[in-house]
Amino acid sequence: MRYVNWIAWIKVNPMIACTSTLKIQTGKTGEFETLVAAVTAKVRANEPGNVLYQLTNSRVNDHTYRFLELYKDQEAFTRHGQTEDYKDMMNKVGSLLAAAPNVEMFDTVG
Secondary structure (H helix, E strand, O other): OOHHHHHHHHHHOOOEEEEEEEEEOOOOHHHHHHHHHHHHHHHHHHOOOEEEEEEEEOOOOOOEEEEEEEEOOHHHHHHHHHOHHHHHHHHHHHHHEOOOOEEEEEEOOO
């Protein structure tokens, strides 16, 4: 899709964005990154409604991570949360967290 057409499409069809900030326990970051890498590959391969699914690591605190997620619509976001891969990852990630995650939802604008 050409850039101009993509912008026009977004104006009519707002996408769903989600950021999740996670603080991981000391000594658990490698396990966390390995777990997320496996799920990320599955999301990208099997969820056509997912536009972006990217884990990032803070430049300030190497135990702080942020997921950047973008979905074509609410249905795609809801479907993502219902996948067995996501549920399995969330069950495993819980034991690696140093604090409760901070999740924020956004709608695309313009």
